Amino acid sequence: MLNKISFMRSFLKKFLLIYPFIYPFIFAANAQNYQISLLTCDPGDELYSAFGHSAIRVLDMESNQDIVFNYGTFDFNTPFFYVKFTQRTLDYMLSVSTYERFLYEYNYFQRNVREQILDLNPEQSKQLVQFLQVNYQPSNRFYRYDFFYDNCATRIRDAFEEVLGKQLDWNEKTEPEKKTFRNLIDEYVYPLPWADFGIDLALGAVIDVDAKEREKQFLPDYMEEAFARAMIVGDGPTRPLVKSSHVVLQFDERDFKMGLFNPYFTWWFLAILVMVLTYMGHKKKKLFKGFDILFFTVLGMLGILIVLLWFFTFHSQTKYNWNILWAFPGHLALAFGLWRGSLKPWLKKYLLFALILANLCLVFWVFGVQSFHPSIVPLLLVVILRTNFLYYNWEKLQEGKRINV
Incomplete structure (x- = not known):
């Protein structure tokens, strides 16, 4: 390359x-x-x-x-x-x-x-x-x-x-034949799975209309x-x-074979790992909040990128990007609060807010407000699982007992 x-x-x-x-x-x-x-x-x-x-x-x-x-x-x-x-x-x-x-x-x-x-x-x-x-x-x-x-x-x-x-x-x-702008793009970027993921992450609902x-x-x-x-x-x-x-x-047509390192395999592997981690945490009374600090930091940074593309560029296609529902900039505050250990009451409310946002993303998807990249399904599952887990184990977080960072 x-x-x-x-x-x-x-x-x-x-x-x-x-x-x-x-x-x-x-x-x-x-x-x-x-x-x-x-x-x-x-x-x-x-x-x-x-x-x-x-x-x-x-x-x-x-x-x-x-x-x-x-x-x-x-x-x-x-x-x-x-x-x-x-x-x-x-x-x-x-x-x-x-x-x-x-x-x-x-x-x-x-x-x-x-x-x-x-x-x-x-x-x-x-x-x-x-x-x-x-x-x-x-x-x-x-x-x-x-x-x-x-x-x-x-x-x-x-x-x-x-x-x-x-x-x-x-x-x-x-x-x-009816095709949305996103459908048209997908016809060309499928050999580049990470580029496909990045494009769907960056472009908003405005391209989900028939061209x-x-x-x-x-x-x-x-x-x-x-x-x-x-x-x-x-x-x-x-x-x-x-x-x-x-x-x-004219040249010989090249066969496309998706490698193992692609968004689908990567995010599902992550989701399964988190499910196992959460189950172990439930059984052993550990929260493993170190993972949450890292995970929500990354999501928050993605959210900032979405905001920048939405409000601070001249691209009309990056407006109304509802990926922000799961990759929300406020997740940085959650990660920072977990890292500092100063667990204010608003953080518990924020966990519920983040859970609602993730579920709202699924609603937007089902009702056709925006078409999201299929590989975000495991990421949504991780957000829903971890916000639920932290919310219902809030007392343990406050006590600071048996927490594995």
């Missing part, structure tokens, strides 16, 4: 050094005959590439200049890169490269690439290239990235809609399907937008 990230950084550094010089070279040509294609790239092995990629290929049929316009470029060397990425204040940009250089990266990572050659007339092709030229101007090439609504795929869709206007008919399905056909196009594969269905109308006989399709790069 580190080798892949190093490669990407090296690749981008070299690319960012050369692409200003590509610009005048490309646009110096005054060609009239272009072949326009949509390139769709399969998902990669890392989270940043897990959803695939889209780009526009422009082939000048007269000079054989072969250029790819890519709306999915960002600079790893941006100051406070990860902070800006988390806050959604990181700008992406339209970049250009040669077709050969574009394919080099996908060949290196062994990711399939497909091409759809579009049936645009010369005037439409020329207008699209002019649109991309204007977009590539230094004052226009940067944009504020939004994973669902403004990314490498949706920018391409918007470009074609701007150029073709009413001549572009998406020919949407009459009875599309319209147009909204599904934030994913390159769905954009590819949309282009395959689309028609050009009002320009002579109605014709498909896509004239022909073919595979550019």
Whole structure:
């Protein structure tokens, strides 16, 4: 993984050094005959590439200049890169490269690439290239990235809609398959179980609504399907937008096997361990509060992260995140109180409050308020079990007798 990230950084550094010089070279040509294609790239092995990629290929049929316009470029060397990425204040940009250089990266990572050659007339092709030229101007090439609504795929869709206007008919399905935004994400992150868990932990109830056909196009594969269905109308006989399709790069499909270290196994192992620990504590009159201090500290820290994503970032998708019901920031106060041993009366009330929150999370799940990651079930069981156990053994905590820390 580190080798892949190093490669990407090296690749981008070299690319960012050369692409200003590509610009005048490309646009110096005054060609009239272009072949326009949509390139769709399969998902990669890392989270940043897990959803695939889209780009526009422009082939000048007269000079054989072969250029790819890519709306999915960002600079790893941006100051406070990860902070800006988390806050959604990181700008992406339209970049250009040669077709050969574009394919080099996908060949290196062994990711399939497909091409759809579009049936645009010369005037439409020329207008699209002019649109991309204007977009590539230094004052226009940067944009504020939004994973669902403004990314490498949706920018391409918007470009074609701007150029073709009413001549572009998406020919949407009459009875599309209903999928929520979360369902769509899950289709791609299942090979990355911890990333899947993290995404479900970070994103709120706002993504548990059905996505319209147009909204599904934030994913390159769905954009590819949309282009395959689309028609050009009002320009002579109605014709498909896509004239022909073919595979550019194809590699053997890799089998996905989930390793033992995954959220499901890890959290169920933890839950079983806690059940045994609690049973032993009940039999031997011990509370094992050291575990509770650690456990509720971790949950409290997760709760702070949820609050930060909810209230202190520009991500609309992290709002109304009811994971906060089980990973609540106040759990830090509970952990601190248990650690200090100064057991105030409010701590007992807080145990009851935490128990109610955990049960409320289950209610929200059952009634479809938010879809949670399935692996949190054992975590909820641990919260419910330990808050119950501590609540009903409060007197022992106060006495401080036979407590194993």
